[in-house]
Amino acid sequence: MTKPLVAIRSVSKHFGEFQALKRVSLDVWPGEVMCLIGASGSGKTTLLRCVNQLTAIDSGGIWLDGELLGVREQGGRLHRLTEREIGRQRLKTGMVFQRFNLFPHKTALENITEGPVQVQGRKLDEVRTEAIELLRRVGLAAKAESYPAQLSGGQQQRVAIARALAMKPMLMLFDEPTSALDPELVGEVLAVMKELAQSGMTMMVVTHELGFAREVADRVVYMDQGAIVESGQASDVLGAPREARTKAFLSAVI
């Protein structure tokens, strides 16, 4: 029996008065592509950010690859990990942001080599070779020397995916990767993500692209008001939802 790559247990998160996550529990299995859907404010992005520790959880626990994230249990109490240890844990995940967040003062190639060279301390020569290969994989081999401002939104997002992959993560997190794109640019990013899914990468994808979810996701999770309402195979959740709230959401977005 394999173990889940990500195990989320009773995770809660407040932002002031607002409770963004209400005792959420969820597993992600190795090689699985999971799509998180739901209205804005439903907690799906917060959940994703908690897995990458960009947001610290209030209570509960998240295990990645068998390792408890952010804290260490000792003598019946939880002790916060140091920034360095959290940084090391983050290396197991790659994050793709809604607004791309490429480094504007660096070329596409430099964006990709920055992490492996600066954080992992690897040699620039070998990293550069890998980075060029990654750019080829996302279809941007010709744009290595371009600055982000010279690229379209879709191209920037594909560079951002390559940047995350350069760290050789075991889990890729996508936070609404196509929401900031012009409609005609969505397809090229989804195509890269689909190729990535087929290569066996474990992925958690927060998305409004139900077509993508239906086609690529192994599992679709519908969230509302900080809790998981329904989860299951894409064809079931999207095609024959059981919960009234899921039905209402789906009929509103389609």
Place this chain on the structure above:
Amino acid sequence: MKAAPTVAEGFPDLSGMRLAREPHWFRWLGAALIILVLAAIARAFAGGQIEWSYVGRFLTAKVILEGIVNTMVMAVLAMALGIVLGVVAAIMRLSPNPVLRSVAAGYTWLFRGTPLILQLLLWFNLALVFPTIGIPGLWTARAVDVMTPFLAALLGLGINQGAYTSEVMRAGMLSVDIGQYEAAQAIGMGRLRALWRIILPQAMRVVIPPIGNEFIGLVKATSLASVIQYPEVLHNAENIYYANSRVIELLIVAGFWYLLVVSILTPLQMLLERRFARGTMRLAR
């Protein structure tokens, strides 16, 4: 109903016509008035009691040239010290650690809150407080020997400049999108490395114009160091007019050199801005 025609009749074709030149009467009038006023001022000075031959003679006098070199040396070193202190203080100010935050805020409060000339006098007279200074057991010296006009001016100007620069740097760092910091974290960077590699280079673009402003201010503020005997250009000009009483002539000489230096700095700042604008213009490179 019949579909409306794409282009209706009755509107003349204007595509061949050019815009007429506007007369701009008030601009001409304003320019004429300003020229009149300037001419009146020039005439007043020409007839005033200024011996222009003295201005010409002392403009390139050795003491004056040494003075302007000392002015520039002090301005550059004090700015370098100010930028180092300013960056450190700004990073401390944005730290999650409340101790570091308070220390940085206290530094800014203290050195921004007292006049620069007072700080210069305090540094210069440090020997009154600590007759000897040093590291116990290793090295000691008489404070009057250590605290030369040069060192007192450097500490006074540099530390004061750091207090102002820290606010400029902090504003620059706050102007960088939070997503940049998150993206740096997401590829495993720690706080300091993210600041150094990702945030500060982007902040530079924003801070260079105000830093250029600060530097021009500092070039002129070095003249305050004349009160503690640092031989910068104004100090040297004063020494000459104490001897020959040509006060206005030598003040004009000093003023000429300040203007010249500041005029050279402006295009230098533009070059620096272009360097840090990498990637921000579509047609960059």
